[in-house]
Amino acid sequence: MTEQTEQIKQIAERIREIREISGISAEALAIKLGITTETYSKYESGNTDIPVGIVFKISELFNIELSVLLGGDNPKLRIYTVVRKGKGLKLERRKQYKYESLAYNFIHKKAEPFMVTVDPRESLMEFHSHPGQEFNYVVSGKMMTVIDGHEIILNEGDSIYFDSGYEHAMKALNNEQVRFLAIIF
Numbered sequence: 444m445t446e447q448t449e450q451i452k453q454i455a456e457r458i459r460e461i462r463e464i465s466g467i468s469a470e471a472l473a474i475k476l477g478i479t480t481e482t483y484s485k486y487e488s489g490n491t492d493i494p495v496g497i498v499f500k501i502s503e504l505f506n507i508e509l510s511v512l513l514g515g516d517n518p519k520l521r522i523y524t525v526v527r528k529g530k531g532l533k534l535e536r537r538k539q540y541k542y543e544s545l546a547y548n549f550i551h552k553k554a555e556p557f558m559v560t561v562d563p564r565e566s567l568m569e570f571h572s573h574p575g576q577e578f579n580y581v582v583s584g585k586m587m588t589v590i591d592g593h594e595i596i597l598n599e600g601d602s603i604y605f606d607s608g609y610e611h612a613m614k615a616l617n618n619e620q621v622r623f624l625a626i627i628f
Contacts, residue, residue: 450534454498455489457512461505462487476500477574477608495534495542496573496607499555499627509555510547524549531558539569540613542625555627561586563615570610576628577607584621587614597623 462472473483476497485491495513502509514532524546531543534557543558561584568589579588580602588595591609596616605611607627615621 451492452489453515454493454512455487457515458493458498458501459487461501461507461512465505472501472504475504494571494573495555495557496571496575496577496627500574508550509552510544513544514547539567539615545624553628557625557627558582559613559623559625561613561615561621561623563618563620568612568614570612572610573607573627575607576604577611578602578604578624578626578628579613580624582622582624584619585616586621586623587616588612589614 462469469483469487470480473480476483478497486493486497498512499509501507502512510532513534526545526547529543531545532547534542534544539562541560541562543560545556545558546552559579570589579597581597581599583599585596585598588597588603588611590603590605590611595603597603613621613623
């Protein structure tokens with residue numbers, strides 16, 4: 444089992460435990476998330492990757508820090524947190540995306556910032572949607588962002604803010620790695 448697969452299974456297990464402890468059925472939670480029960484069941488099984496936005500929404504619904512669901516640790520800092528370059532909580536969620544949580548140890552966050560790296564060798568665009576909004580700022584490289592069928596090319600220094608409830612995906616261009624700051628609200 445790969446580290447990525449193991450991480451997905453652990454996240455799914457934490458979500459299932461929290462849902463069961465709270466006495467909420469899978470069907471009821473699916474409705475609150477705005478997804479089908481079938482999709483939710485796939486996520487909770489640990490065999491299908493769960494979009495970060497869905498995990499974020501679950502954390503809000505249960506009033507639990509996102510970092511608890513993603514990494515299993517309780518955040519402790521209330522005034523500020525510093526994350527040194529390359530020292531964020533690493534999340535291997537999808538083959539082409541590598542996430543690094545940049546505020547994983549701060550309690551009661553209003554948003555979730557991630558540094559995302561997109562591998563140019565992975566040509567398949569995986570579309571997903573999740574409740575809320577998202578802001579992306581390209582730190583290095585060039586990428587194509589597709590939102591609800593609209594293709595947008597973003598260069599280093601460009602940014603985009605969008606309703607993440609629409610299907611979206613990102614792809615590295617020019618056979619170069621792309622790094623962007625993603626903030627999920």
